[in-house]
Amino acid sequence: MNLNFKKIAVSVSLAVGLAAAGVPAQAIENSDIKIGVSIWSSTDVLGAYCKKVVDAAANALGVQVQYVDQAHVSEKVTASVEQLAASGCQGIIICNSSDTEMTSAIKTANENEVYLAQFFRIISEKNNPAIFKMAKDSKYFIGAVHENEPENGQKLVEILLNKGDRNIGLIGWEQGDATWLGRWEGYKAGVEKWNKEHPNDKATLSEPQYAGTSSEGGSKAADALMAANPKLDALIPAGGGGDPLQGAIAAVERANKVDKIDVVSTDFLPDLGERLKNGSMAGQSGGHYCDPLFAFYMVYNAIKGEYKDFEGKFEDVNFPYLYVSSPDDYAGYEKYFVDRLPYTDKEFVELSKLSMADLKAAAAKLSIEDAAARAGK
Numbered sequence: 001m002n003l004n005f006k007k008i009a010v011s012v013s014l015a016v017g018l019a020a021a022g023v024p025a026q027a028i029e030n031s032d033i034k035i036g037v038s039i040w041s042s043t044d045v046l047g048a049y050c051k052k053v054v055d056a057a058a059n060a061l062g063v064q065v066q067y068v069d070q071a072h073v074s075e076k077v078t079a080s081v082e083q084l085a086a087s088g089c090q091g092i093i094i095c096n097s098s099d100t101e102m103t104s105a106i107k108t109a110n111e112n113e114v115y116l117a118q119f120f121r122i123i124s125e126k127n128n129p130a131i132f133k134m135a136k137d138s139k140y141f142i143g144a145v146h147e148n149e150p151e152n153g154q155k156l157v158e159i160l161l162n163k164g165d166r167n168i169g170l171i172g173w174e175q176g177d178a179t180w181l182g183r184w185e186g187y188k189a190g191v192e193k194w195n196k197e198h199p200n201d202k203a204t205l206s207e208p209q210y211a212g213t214s215s216e217g218g219s220k221a222a223d224a225l226m227a228a229n230p231k232l233d234a235l236i237p238a239g240g241g242g243d244p245l246q247g248a249i250a251a252v253e254r255a256n257k258v259d260k261i262d263v264v265s266t267d268f269l270p271d272l273g274e275r276l277k278n279g280s281m282a283g284q285s286g287g288h289y290c291d292p293l294f295a296f297y298m299v300y301n302a303i304k305g306e307y308k309d310f311e312g313k314f315e316d317v318n319f320p321y322l323y324v325s326s327p328d329d330y331a332g333y334e335k336y337f338v339d340r341l342p343y344t345d346k347e348f349v350e351l352s353k354l355s356m357a358d359l360k361a362a363a364a365k366l367s368i369e370d371a372a373a374r375a376g377k
Contacts, residue, residue, distance in 0.1 A: 027304060027305060028090075028303060031063075031064075033064065033091075033300065033304075034065070034088055034089045034090060035063060035066075035089060035090070035091045035092070035300065035303075036065075036068065036080075036081075036087070036089035037051075037054060037065060037067045037068070037084075037092070037093055038068050038077065038080040038081055038084060038092060038095070038105075039067060039069060039070070039094075039292070040070060040071055040213060040241055041071065041213065041241055042067050042069050043069070044213070044241040044242055044243050045241060045243065045269060046241045046267045046268075046289060047069075047241055050292045051067065053289060053290055053292070053293045053341055053343075054292050056345070056348060057293055057348040057351075057352075060346075063300065066084060066087060066089060068083055072177070072212075074098070074101055077101045077105075078101055080094075081104070081109065082108050085108055085112040085114045089114060090303045091115040091117075091303050092105075092109065092115070093116075093117050093118070093119055093292055093295040093296055093299060094117075094118055094119070095118070095120045095121055096118065096121055099127065099131050099178055100128070100131065102135065106134055106138050106140075106141050109138065110139070110140055110141075114140060115299045115310075116138075116141050116142065117143055117295040117298045117299050117315075118144035118145065118146070118295065119144070119145045119291040119292040119294070120145070120146060120147075120179060121146055121179055122144035123178070136312060136314045137311060138311065139311045140310065141310065142299065142307070142310050142315050143298065143314050143316055143317065144315075145294045145317040145363065146291065146318065147318070147319050148318065149179055149181075149183045149186060150182050150183070150185045151186060152186055152266060152321050153183040153187040153189070153190065154186040155186075155323060156186075156264045156266070156283065157186070158190055158194075159282065159283040159325050160262055160264055160283075161191075161194050161203060163234075163262055163282060165203070165234035166203040167229055167233050167234065168203065168204065168236060169206045169222070169225035169226070169229065169232050169234065170184070170187060170208045170225075170236050170238065171208060171221040171222065171237040171238060171244060172184065172210050172211070173210065173212060173217075173238065173241075173244060174212065175210060179239065180238055183238050184208065187238075191204070191205045206225060206228070209221035209222075211244040212240070213241050213243060213244065214244065214247065215244065215247035215250070217244055218246065218247030218248040218251070219250055219251040220247075220251075221237075221244070222247070222248040222251035222252060223251050223255075226255055226257065232261060234261060234264070235252065235264075236263075236264055236265060237265045238266065239265065239266045239267050241267060242267045242268075242269060246269065248263065249280050253280065258279055258280050259279065262283075263281055263282055264281070264282050264283040265284055265285075266285045267286045268284055268286050268289075269284075270338070272284060272330055273327055273330040273331070276325075276326060276327045276330055277327050283323070283325035284325075285321045285323045286321060286322065288319070288366055288367075289337075290319070290363075291319055294362075294363045295317075297351055297352055297359055298317070298359070301352070301359075307356055317359070317360050317363050318360075318363070319363050319364070319366070320364060320366070320367065332368040332372065333368055335372075336371035342366065342371040342374075
């Protein structure tokens with residue numbers, strides 16, 4: 001028998017024996033790990049920050065990362081998961097457009113034995129119980145990192161109502177998007193609550209104009225809302241990565257209505273501090289851009305074998321939003337989330353070693369105050 005063949009045979013026999021004895025196989029090296037990121041855009045305002053923080057964590061751990069930008073286009077979303085799985089990724093994180101697209105994404109993950117986690121999204125158990133069950137039953141779907149979107153929507157509306165605004169125009173991005181629907185639910189709840197408590201001072205919320213994820217779309221939607229209601233005194237570009245918001249602000253500026261129309265949104269702009277000063281923004285939620293970072297750790301630990309037994313479970317990681325409605329509010333955010341990342345290289349490594357329960361606790365804790373406390377150590 002060839003000597004090399006003998007060595008291989010002995011190695012295989014030993015590995016089988018160890019596995020049978022309950023001894024874990026040799027762990028995969030970090031340099032051999034590749035994690036895929038299916039994202040609407042890695043270059044717009046929010047997407048660029050997402051890429052920056054994931055890249056920083058990957059570099060700290062010595063892990064490979066591959067990105068596919070899919071622009072919230074349904075067929076591109078589903079194809080991106082297939083592409084990343086085919087390219088050798090052992091885990092994928094995804095910010096998708098709708099629950100239905102997750103059916104294909106989970107099927108691809110199952111077939112290719114690739115771990116999968118959502119960020120900025122969660123499959124709705126209420127609206128799509130069959131898809132939620134499919135996710136829960138999967139051995140490879142881990143769970144979702146997301147925010148409380150109805151609460152977010154309600155708080156943003158409250159900022160406007162407390163500033164005296166009563167005629168609110170609404171700009172969505174993609175119909176059917178789970179995050180958009182959650183925020184819209186919150187906006188409506190906020191207005192309904194106000195009207196119930198103030199029957200003689202009622203507010204109105206327009207039907208949404210849809211902008212897609214482009215600046216041009218946001219501009220056209222804002223123009224349409226201003227033309228339809230001369231009394232419009234507030235706009236909510238709901239999200240979509242930051243570009244629709246920039247387009248909406250530009251439209252308000254062109255119409256010389258910066259002093260007449262308050263704008264609030266989700267997804268922080270890089271010049272938010274200045275816009276809060278000049279009045280082109282009245283308030284904003286979002287800010288920490290770290291959802292994909294924690295989804296990254298979920299699939300990383302699954303690949304390493306540290307997180308396991310996902311079948312029958314749905315790991316729900318809830319992230320707190322940051323809210324700012326003044327230049328003072330923004331100053332701390334700028335210091336700890338814009339001028340630097342909220343974690344150091346050492347902390348990126350420490351986060352990777354946390355249990356699932358501790359990882360959830362770290363996500364829930366992330367705030368301006370938390371980042372400031374760690375920076376002051």
